[in-house]
Amino acid sequence: MSEDLRLVDPEALDRKRTPRGRVSIIVPQRWLREGARLEVDLPARLKCDACDGGGCDACERSGAFKLPDDRRPVAVTLPRVTDDFLAVRVQHPVGDREPSLLVVRVAAGEEPSPGVRWLGENHDVAPTVPDDPARAGMPALPQVPPWVSWVVTIALAALLGMLAGRCGIG
Numbered sequence: 001m002s003e004d005l006r007l008v009d010p011e012a013l014d015r016k017r018t019p020r021g022r023v024s025i026i027v028p029q030r031w032l033r034e035g036a037r038l039e040v041d042l043p044a045r046l047k048c049d050a051c052d053g054g055g056c057d058a059c060e061r062s063g064a065f066k067l068p069d070d071r072r073p074v075a076v077t078l079p080r081v082t083d084d085f086l087a088v089r090v091q092h093p094v095g096d097r098e099p100s101l102l103v104v105r106v107a108a109g110e111e112p113s114p115g116v117r118w119l120g121e122n123h124d125v126a127p128t129v130p131d132d133p134a135r136a137g138m139p140a141l142p143q144v145p146p147w148v149s150w151v152v153t154i155a156l157a158a159l160l161g162m163l164a165g166r167c168g169i170g
C-alpha cells in the first residue's frame with residue numbers, strides 16, 4: 001500500500017531521478033539568526049543525498065559525485081531563522097555537470113566549517129517571528145528613545161485627568 005503511494009507521488013519520483021549531492025556545514029548561530037550570504041568550497045567527492053552514500057540509480061551506484069578539479073565555490077544564502085538546523089538547495093552547483101542540485105545542510109555551532117566564508121548580510125528575507133525572543137537572541141521590542149515612554153505616560157495622565165474632570169462635572 002505505502003509502496004504504491006510512493007510510486008505515484010510525482011515529487012518522490014522526481015527526488016529519485018534528480019541527481020543531487022549533499023554537503024553539511026556548520027555556521028555560527030548568529031548567521032542563522034541574522035541571515036547571511038556565504039561562499040562554500042565543495043569537496044572533490046560530493047556525497048549522494050538520495051542514498052546517503054549507499055549507492056543508487058541517481059549516482060550510478062557510486063554513492064557520490066566526483067566533481068571536476070576546476071569546480072568553484074557555491075554561493076549559499078541563509079534565510080533568517082530561529083532554528084538551529086536547516087537545508088538550503090543550490091541549483092547547478094557545478095554548471096552543466098552532475099549533480100544538478102546540491103543540498104546544503106546547515107547546523108548552528110561555534111565556528112564555521114573550513115571552506116565556509118561569510119560574504120555579507122542577507123536583508124532580502126524578512127525575519128521569522130521568534131517563539132521566544134530572549135532565546136532567539138533578538139530584541140523583544142523595537143528600540144525606542146527613553147523619552148517616548150514619558151510622553152506616553154504624560155498623555156495618558158492628561159487623558160485620565162480629562163475624563164475624571166468630565167465625570168466630576170457630570
Ligand SMILES: [Zn+2]
Pocket residue numbers: 048049050051052053054055056057058059060061062063064
Ligand atoms: Zn546515490
